[in-house]
Amino acid sequence: MSSQLTPELERKLTTAVERMPAFPKSVQAILEMTRNVDCLPKDLVGVIEKDPVMTVKILRVINSAYYGLPNKITSVAQSVVYLGINTIKNLALSFAAVGILPRFSTTGFDIQKYLLHSLTVAFVARLLCEKFARGEADPMDCYIAGLLHDFGKVVFTQFLSIEFMKSLAIAVDFDKPLHIAEQETIGADHAYVGALLAKKWQFAEPLVECIRDHHNPAAAPSAMMDCLRMADMICRRQAFGDAGNPWREEELSQMPARFGGEIESVIAKVGDLEKILADAQSFAQIGTER
Amino acid sequence: MKVRLWGVRGSIAVPGPRTVRYGGNTTCIEVRGDDDALIVLDAGTGIFPLAQSLLAHLPVTAHIFITHTHWDHIQGLPFFIPIFIPGNTIRLYGAFDLIAQRGIEHVMQVQLQFSYFPIREAELKARIEYETLSVGVPVTVGEAAVTPVLMNHPVPDLGYRIECNGKSLFFTGDHEPHYNIYSPGEEGYDEYQAAIEQRQAELDAAIGAVDLLIVDSAYTSEEYPHKRGWGHGTFDSAIELAKRVGAKRLICTHHEPTRSDDDLERVFNEALARHPDFGCEILLAQEGLEITL
Numbered sequence: 001m002s003s004q005l006t007p008e009l010e011r012k013l014t015t016a017v018e019r020m021p022a023f024p025k026s027v028q029a030i031l032e033m034t035r036n037v038d039c040l041p042k043d044l045v046g047v048i049e050k051d052p053v054m055t056v057k058i059l060r061v062i063n064s065a066y067y068g069l070p071n072k073i074t075s076v077a078q079s080v081v082y083l084g085i086n087t088i089k090n091l092a093l094s095f096a097a098v099g100i101l102p103r104f105s106t107t108g109f110d111i112q113k114y115l116l117h118s119l120t121v122a123f124v125a126r127l128l129c130e131k132f133a134r135g136e137a138d139p140m141d142c143y144i145a146g147l148l149h150d151f152g153k154v155v156f157t158q159f160l161s162i163e164f165m166k167s168l169a170i171a172v173d174f175d176k177p178l179h180i181a182e183q184e185t186i187g188a189d190h191a192y193v194g195a196l197l198a199k200k201w202q203f204a205e206p207l208v209e210c211i212r213d214h215h216n217p218a219a220a221p222s223a224m225m226d227c228l229r230m231a232d233m234i235c236r237r238q239a240f241g242d243a244g245n246p247w248r249e250e251e252l253s254q255m256p257a258r259f260g261g262e263i264e265s266v267i268a269k270v271g272d273l274e275k276i277l278a279d280a281q282s283f284a285q286i287g288t289e290r
Numbered sequence: 291m292k293v294r295l296w297g298v299r300g301s302i303a304v305p306g307p308r309t310v311r312y313g314g315n316t317t318c319i320e321v322r323g324d325d326d327a328l329i330v331l332d333a334g335t336g337i338f339p340l341a342q343s344l345l346a347h348l349p350v351t352a353h354i355f356i357t358h359t360h361w362d363h364i365q366g367l368p369f370f371i372p373i374f375i376p377g378n379t380i381r382l383y384g385a386f387d388l389i390a391q392r393g394i395e396h397v398m399q400v401q402l403q404f405s406y407f408p409i410r411e412a413e414l415k416a417r418i419e420y421e422t423l424s425v426g427v428p429v430t431v432g433e434a435a436v437t438p439v440l441m442n443h444p445v446p447d448l449g450y451r452i453e454c455n456g457k458s459l460f461f462t463g464d465h466e467p468h469y470n471i472y473s474p475g476e477e478g479y480d481e482y483q484a485a486i487e488q489r490q491a492e493l494d495a496a497i498g499a500v501d502l503l504i505v506d507s508a509y510t511s512e513e514y515p516h517k518r519g520w521g522h523g524t525f526d527s528a529i530e531l532a533k534r535v536g537a538k539r540l541i542c543t544h545h546e547p548t549r550s551d552d553d554l555e556r557v558f559n560e561a562l563a564r565h566p567d568f569g570c571e572i573l574l575a576q577e578g579l580e581i582t583l
Contacts, residue, residue: 066425081468084521085444
């Protein structure tokens, strides 16, 4: 879609992430773990890579022009190889010091349900890649695409709260997809803004494309995009978390061809969805509610 | 190019009879280009005797490249006497501090705070310039080119490759070879291993077949498992690096501060014995050692 954002608003949103707090569970975990000088690097990575805000901030640092890396870095673990665990740890602490995202902002958007959605989509996208797109895409890249595909919504709820609140209401009242409502009230949807930021921060181009086009069925297909879209469908159909865009049964017609025609058979091949949900819930701090 | 070692000790200066042969000062290496341009690698306590040697040849222009900002690599900076003398030019190069979000000027400003030093940065008489480096982007110093390479340490550490008229050297600063943070069989192990191997290949290519390779070799292989993650290499990892890149000469430095001269020679010789087919000259870093390339 074309954007009707003013240059001023684009600038505001691109600098906003500096002040964006991370999610409560990861902030708490980082503060606790880092009191122990012997905390395990893999445990730190395990926390950071489940938080979309911390992940975005780490990838932004490592892909900056300062390091001039020939290949884009697409995971937190890869970032540790380049920067070392102590620098990653101290970066995470500096992110934690910004504060924590409140569960509900003035928009009423539930940040914990959003995280549950993002995490389950990430987990499922990784599994789909391993089972349906082995050799065509990297499972970890699919995980990151799932984790960050709706990142624009956190930016909206934090920094364009009135307009985003209207979008959420329009989506419900008029039974519209949320991204259509965002285009009407904000002038650009979360996919556009998420991709705008990802591109500005020099993220890998396939990741930028996945974020930008995950609601655009006309976009050029790729294995990574297929896994992201399918994971998004599965998690919304199963009502894993909520990112303001309820499942519509007619979306089934947009299922990527590589998965066959039946969503149930794809779900059966993915494995134990309840375990995936439980793992994500334990991090998103949501109990049995969805 | 000419190279002279002024400080070879790691972590903290350790003067005394146990270190008198190899030296107790922390890291400082003087490099002279063919045009005599002065490049200084790190400003540990070894920069103080270097400063004394420069006073007979004022004014000086010194290009000081900081590998990283841990104390043992910057502690001598306020005692680099040319900074107090008008007519000198000191250009300080180093990495961007990700946590402080500041450039290399931060290192001087922090050290010259009221609590830690009696003279303020504004009171320095020499011309002081700062250049925060981008990884992989070479800097020209007279006839030499200095290229920063990102190494592996608990703070961003730049190794420096210096080339001058066909001769080359590389100094790692402090560097620990990458290791896998996952155990074999754990989720994430294979991906991490692949990333490490790619990174190692990138580093080897950036270092290249230099005429002189100066490497952090703080530990023995027996000591290393207890020091993993501290950011330093071993004699064996230094030798393996030199073999991989095809270096013509290797200097092992950053000596462990509790190691006496006798112990240093013993563990060094043990390491050499494990690599009998090593095809290049290998030396222990020693204060005052001079090499012409």
